[in-house]
Amino acid sequence: MTDVPFEQQAAPATPHRLDLRTSTSRLRRSFHPGLWISWGVIGIVAAFAVVPWLFTGHDPVDGSPLERRQAPSLVHWLGTDELGRDLFARIVYGAVNTLSGAVVAVAVGLVVGTLLGVVAGSSGRRIDDAVMRLVDVLLAVPALLLSLSIIILLGFGTVNAAIAVGVASVASFARLARAEVVRVRRSDYVEAAFGSGGRFFAVLWRHVLPNSLNAVLALAALQFGSAILQISTLGFLGYGAPPPTPEWGLLIAEGRNYISTAWWLTTFPGLFVVAAVLSANRISLSLRGRSA
Amino acid sequence: MSAPVDVSPPPLLSIEDLVVSYATAAGRTRVVHGVSLDIRAGEVVALVGESGSGKTTIGQSVIGLLPENGRIDSGTVRLNGTPISDWSQDRLDGLRGARISLVPQDPGNSLNPVRTIGAQVGEIFRIHGYRDRAEIDRRVLELLTRVGLSDPELRARQYPHELSGGMRQRVLIAIAVALKPDLIIADEPTSALDVTVQRRILDLIDDLRAETGTAVLLVTHDLGIAADRADRVVVLQHGRIQEQGAARDVLARPTQPYTRQLLADAPSLARAAQRRPRPASTPGEPAIVVEDLTVDFSVTGDRRGTFRALDRIGFSVAAGTTHALVGESGSGKTTASRTVVGFQSPTSGRVQVAGADVASLRGEALRQWRRTIQLVYQNPFASLDPRQSIRAIVEEPLLNFAPVPAADRRRRAETLLERVGLPGATFGRPPAALSGGQRQRVAIARALVLDPAILVLDEAVSALDVTVQAQILALLDELQRERGLTYLFVSHDLAVVRQIADTVSVLQQGRIVESGPVQDVFLHPLTAYTRDLIDAVPGRRLQAAE
Numbered sequence: 001m002t003d004v005p006f007e008q009q010a011a012p013a014t015p016h017r018l019d020l021r022t023s024t025s026r027l028r029r030s031f032h033p034g035l036w037i038s039w040g041v042i043g044i045v046a047a048f049a050v051v052p053w054l055f056t057g058h059d060p061v062d063g064s065p066l067e068r069r070q071a072p073s074l075v076h077w078l079g080t081d082e083l084g085r086d087l088f089a090r091i092v093y094g095a096v097n098t099l100s101g102a103v104v105a106v107a108v109g110l111v112v113g114t115l116l117g118v119v120a121g122s123s124g125r126r127i128d129d130a131v132m133r134l135v136d137v138l139l140a141v142p143a144l145l146l147s148l149s150i151i152i153l154l155g156f157g158t159v160n161a162a163i164a165v166g167v168a169s170v171a172s173f174a175r176l177a178r179a180e181v182v183r184v185r186r187s188d189y190v191e192a193a194f195g196s197g198g199r200f201f202a203v204l205w206r207h208v209l210p211n212s213l214n215a216v217l218a219l220a221a222l223q224f225g226s227a228i229l230q231i232s233t234l235g236f237l238g239y240g241a242p243p244p245t246p247e248w249g250l251l252i253a254e255g256r257n258y259i260s261t262a263w264w265l266t267t268f269p270g271l272f273v274v275a276a277v278l279s280a281n282r283i284s285l286s287l288r289g290r291s292a
Numbered sequence: 293m294s295a296p297v298d299v300s301p302p303p304l305l306s307i308e309d310l311v312v313s314y315a316t317a318a319g320r321t322r323v324v325h326g327v328s329l330d331i332r333a334g335e336v337v338a339l340v341g342e343s344g345s346g347k348t349t350i351g352q353s354v355i356g357l358l359p360e361n362g363r364i365d366s367g368t369v370r371l372n373g374t375p376i377s378d379w380s381q382d383r384l385d386g387l388r389g390a391r392i393s394l395v396p397q398d399p400g401n402s403l404n405p406v407r408t409i410g411a412q413v414g415e416i417f418r419i420h421g422y423r424d425r426a427e428i429d430r431r432v433l434e435l436l437t438r439v440g441l442s443d444p445e446l447r448a449r450q451y452p453h454e455l456s457g458g459m460r461q462r463v464l465i466a467i468a469v470a471l472k473p474d475l476i477i478a479d480e481p482t483s484a485l486d487v488t489v490q491r492r493i494l495d496l497i498d499d500l501r502a503e504t505g506t507a508v509l510l511v512t513h514d515l516g517i518a519a520d521r522a523d524r525v526v527v528l529q530h531g532r533i534q535e536q537g538a539a540r541d542v543l544a545r546p547t548q549p550y551t552r553q554l555l556a557d558a559p560s561l562a563r564a565a566q567r568r569p570r571p572a573s574t575p576g577e578p579a580i581v582v583e584d585l586t587v588d589f590s591v592t593g594d595r596r597g598t599f600r601a602l603d604r605i606g607f608s609v610a611a612g613t614t615h616a617l618v619g620e621s622g623s624g625k626t627t628a629s630r631t632v633v634g635f636q637s638p639t640s641g642r643v644q645v646a647g648a649d650v651a652s653l654r655g656e657a658l659r660q661w662r663r664t665i666q667l668v669y670q671n672p673f674a675s676l677d678p679r680q681s682i683r684a685i686v687e688e689p690l691l692n693f694a695p696v697p698a699a700d701r702r703r704r705a706e707t708l709l710e711r712v713g714l715p716g717a718t719f720g721r722p723p724a725a726l727s728g729g730q731r732q733r734v735a736i737a738r739a740l741v742l743d744p745a746i747l748v749l750d751e752a753v754s755a756l757d758v759t760v761q762a763q764i765l766a767l768l769d770e771l772q773r774e775r776g777l778t779y780l781f782v783s784h785d786l787a788v789v790r791q792i793a794d795t796v797s798v799l800q801q802g803r804i805v806e807s808g809p810v811q812d813v814f815l816h817p818l819t820a821y822t823r824d825l826i827d828a829v830p831g832r833r834l835q836a837a838e
Binding site: 189192195196202206 | 633635659660662663666667669671674675676677678679680688689691692693735738739742
């Protein structure tokens, strides 16, 4: 047994490297800067929505025509638009429209979707098939097209746009909720609960729901991000809040006309949308990690 | 341990003063405290201990496969005198599979589900530099034949899910022996398999060893297996070596109390007869009567095809006694127990439990009947809701029937939890904070809280290691005496059955091939199948030593 090379016998550096690796991985486990920043971004945006006057002294709707299309400066941090309105004020005051829209959209998707999924997952084959085929049809239609059709049925407006976005996400909530319910329902502890005399709804409430909702909540956080994006899209296309409401998507749409001369009008609202969406995604990831 | 290395060649593997710790939320926890042991070429060394004793950790440290939060704090591992414990993963890659190989514990998830068996066995050759495809294919078939798989050409094209647990373990062994390594680390290679398959797998490892002179580090919790297969035994407790020496000496003259304890706990056929047989408490109606029971399952993908899981079986259990159903996996014993508790409806035949015909029960009548019979599952990790506290789990059955005041419910649950031997501090915790044995105690408490007359135990102790298993069996025995319970005990382990059962039915492919009092069946088995099952029980040498 001499074919084991001998020269590498002295390799005292390796344990150190190991040390470093394990200690940094422990650090990473306890401290996630990305996650902290994400919560920070969502917190600030939420504060924009609740107490916008604390962040800016400018009025979001009334502008002074003399100051139109000014580049970012100390007075107007993010510049002004074509009517001389302060862009930062419009973003701050617009947060409430975008956020409440996203909340409504997620709520619609979460409640309706989870309900459908739980019903499908816990009842017999026929109901399951009926519900899930309906969900397949919803999934087959592109989300934006579905939202647009719903808005045309319901009429334009912030709330209607939110509902439209929510309905478009029902299918993914329903599919996930059903899969989780089916998984939990096959587990030994659910059978044991029936075996000890549990009634159907009691078992559903005590065991199936609490154990299947974690993944659904993670999806809700993810959906929050994409709802912001979709509401902005609808606003951009003119299906959401009517002007002069400061809604993020609408801000980008209005700024687009001046993109060659006033880059800040599209860039900054766009950055806010990106930051909020990425933060929601990161938070969703952490929720999912915890449930796994 | 500290063998002088002056004249003799260095041992094949030598572990010196090994200390291993894991990073946990509460800082670093040491699990191995200065373990030293040697393995000589061609030798079988058994590393024996209960779960948590650090035996798997030692096996993993040898080949640098500790989990990410694990670390070797000090000590050296030498292969033929060369220290390898500080080698990088890249350098160890050249060693793993070629010089030292591993047979993992769970054949169920140790193979890649989306690649064929042939591809996975061939991979070991490709990793170690073989390039000629035809040559690799030829070697793969040779190996599959070598480990005793029938029709190797078919097997090579199949996927892991198409193979049984025993066959998968053979594939893993094929991979481990492919390059004729000097040492095989077999980490509980058979604890997921039933006894007859277990014996065949261990025989296979023995044969391969005899053929190539490979040394084996056999990690096991079962002293019976260690006694049968090992030249030397190392007994481990809490990460420290309690005792090591030639298998013969350690088993015949254990010097440490812990070794004696392990010996006493090992279920073995020799000392089984100490249990006082339970007389039927009431001479009248038997608690369970099964007559002509047949259960068919429809086979998916084939409209007419059905699979007959049980074929006209019949047995009866007198109240207050224990009846065991034994057989290999796939013999229908679990189907039988599930039919008895009403989770599976019979195709034909009669199942009568506590005077009621189970198949005819519906709705509310079925729910009320469930109070009389409770099932304890094999896997205590899956049968407790991870989100409930221990106390809530045991209280829950009481919520399903006539309302019991909250204080009273709590008191009953806690009394029972104390009765099954759980410390009060655990009552508010979730199941994840408990060990496997403790969880199984919780499951037993939950089954008993409704005061049932019958308990069906489906492999209830098979997932536990011997020490815990012995404790749970003792608890079941006491509970039966106190409460006059009737047990239907499903198991593949005949040594355990002999300890706890009064009567037994042996199942083979859905038929009862033999039944009667335990003593008769064990001492005078009528069929070859039963004899095979009895012979497969590990611990022959243990008996001889007594």
